Amino acid sequence: DAGVIQSPRHEVTEMGQEVTLRCKPISGHDYLFWYRQTMMRGLELLIYFNNNVPIDDSGMPEDRFSAKMPNASFSTLKIQPSEPRDSAVYFCASSRSSGVGGYTFGSGTRLTVV
């Protein structure tokens, strides 16, 4: 198993541009989570899905952020328009509903908005 795969690993973009982050969860995991990590705020849960359905998006900062999970093997997190304060490392994680094994995290996407 290749684990949770995120792309790109690094993204540098200009303020105002659209950014799309991608995630492929582990096959058989029915939960998918998007987290953002910064020095100031630590790890923040943005949104999570169960069986491709968004369950809790209360952590999404504002309307500029949107996430989709069109099928069990793919999810995107989009920021439009991006702002410098969105600069952070964005992690995707997946898990089984049983909780066995905990969350499996991807390697993250380091986003820099200039």
Add this chain to the structure above:
Amino acid sequence: SQQGEEDPQALSIQEGENATMNCSYKTSINNLQWYRQNSGRGLVHLILIRSNEREKHSGRLRVTLDTSKKSSSLLITASRAADTASYFCATANYGQNFVFGPGTRLSVLP
């Protein structure tokens, strides 16, 4: 908030010593997990302990849970330089909605 809070924020020890990190939380939980994060990498799951368990072991790791005190501890025995990382506790009071604490930065000096 149910968020766990790790203590200390940073810990520096010599190789071979034991490292103990603590996690306190505010609301009742159904389970608690510990994760490790090496610099520039994603988090790695270490161990899960359920609310009806008091202690679990995994290799050099020992986790305890005291629900009456709303606290957990992670003990790493015979530490190695490779254990240098940040350690996070994550708590959930239902389902899969885990909330992570700010972490403890552990430095193991050779």
